[in-house]
Amino acid sequence: MSQYTVKQLSDKLGISVHTIRFYDDQGLFPEVSRDHYKNRIFTEESLSWVNLVLCLRNTGMSISEIKHYINLCQEGDSTVHERYQIILNQKKKAEEDLKEMQKRLEVLAHKEKYYETLLAERVIIDMP
Amino acid sequence: MSQYTVKQLSDKLGISVHTIRFYDDQGLFPEVSRDHYKNRIFTEESLSWVNLVLCLRNTGMSISEIKHYINLCQEGDSTVHERYQIILNQKKKAEEDLKEMQKRLEVLAHKEKYYETLLAERVIIDMP
DNA sequence: ATAAATCATTCGAGTAACTCGAAGTCAACC
DNA sequence: GGTTGACTTCGAGTTACTCGAATGATTTAT
Numbered sequence: 185m186s187q188y189t190v191k192q193l194s195d196k197l198g199i200s201v202h203t204i205r206f207y208d209d210q211g212l213f214p215e216v217s218r219d220h221y222k223n224r225i226f227t228e229e230s231l232s233w234v235n236l237v238l239c240l241r242n243t244g245m246s247i248s249e250i251k252h253y254i255n256l257c258q259e260g261d262s263t264v265h266e267r268y269q270i271i272l273n274q275k276k277k278a279e280e281d282l283k284e285m286q287k288r289l290e291v292l293a294h295k296e297k298y299y300e301t302l303l304a305e306r307v308i309i310d311m312p
Numbered sequence: 313m314s315q316y317t318v319k320q321l322s323d324k325l326g327i328s329v330h331t332i333r334f335y336d337d338q339g340l341f342p343e344v345s346r347d348h349y350k351n352r353i354f355t356e357e358s359l360s361w362v363n364l365v366l367c368l369r370n371t372g373m374s375i376s377e378i379k380h381y382i383n384l385c386q387e388g389d390s391t392v393h394e395r396y397q398i399i400l401n402q403k404k405k406a407e408e409d410l411k412e413m414q415k416r417l418e419v420l421a422h423k424e425k426y427y428e429t430l431l432a433e434r435v436i437i438d439m440p
Numbered sequence: 441a442t443a444a445a446t447c448a449t450t451c452g453a454g455t456a457a458c459t460c461g462a463a464g465t466c467a468a469c470c
Numbered sequence: 471g472g473t474t475g476a477c478t479t480c481g482a483g484t485t486a487c488t489c490g491a492a493t494g495a496t497t498t499a500t
């Protein structure tokens with residue numbers, strides 16, 4: 185299948201139909217066309233836009249920043265340098281976020297261990 | 313220094329004074345006392361609460377879920393098992409998030425490469 | 441063929457988690 | 471003693487959803 189409705193895309197990507205329509209209304213999906221009943225149709229091409237937008241959003245870029253990037257993409261070759269800088273900057277942010285996430289995971293792992301020893305002791309104490 | 317005002321904590325942890333007060337108003341910091349002018353005072357003990365709350369929040373736990381966990385902590389030993397399950401579950405979520413983040417980083421790295429080759433070509437083309 | 445179910449649409453209201461600023465209190469410095 | 475600065479509360483504003491109502495077309499069931 186090379187075409188998707190909003191619902192099908194929602195199922196495929198695991199994001200709500202509301203969010204998809206919201207993003208489209210904000211102009212984040214430039215290549216989305218409509219059928220003769222005004223229903224949105226996502227092709228393989230628009231799908232790659234959607235994936236890019238989700239990647240940017242999930243690495244913390246705001247809607248308006250994404251919108252700016254999308255606009256640059258549509259303006260053609262003259263904006264390549266700025267787009268490159270945006271991606272570079274976003275990658276840097278994502279790398280930092282990843283490190284932070286690893287620290288948080290360690291905190292949780294430490295907490296998990298703490299509760300495990302606590303529970304292990306309790307089992308012994310509770311024995312008759 | 314073993315005591316902090318809201319501003320000092322804000323500077324130390326890099327979160328806004330508004331957010332700190334907001335979290336405190338929501339009851340996420342049980343050990344925060346006030347001086348005789350009603351100013352909040354964070355001790356080393358309350359600081360460890362703050363760090364835990366930030367860890368949970370930054371791994372995607374909602375305010376109300378954090379509040380529930382904090383309440384359990386204050387109820388004593390009988391809640392250890394439920395607390396353990398919560399932490400375990402949160403750790404699992406964080407691990408999945410980390411994997412997703414790594415994928416996103418790869419997407420951005422790929423995009424970066426794409427722009428680099430594009431820019432390298434452009435330099436040659438633009439030469440007189 | 442008409443009714444029901446299922447999918448789509450728009451639009452406006454509601455929510456979570458901040459984010460900001462106004463208005464007021466207190467203390468310390470010049 | 472007036473300004474500066476950090477604290478307070480409180481209410482309004484913002485972002486990014488999130489939901490539901492009202493409406494319309496398509497498919498299936500009787």
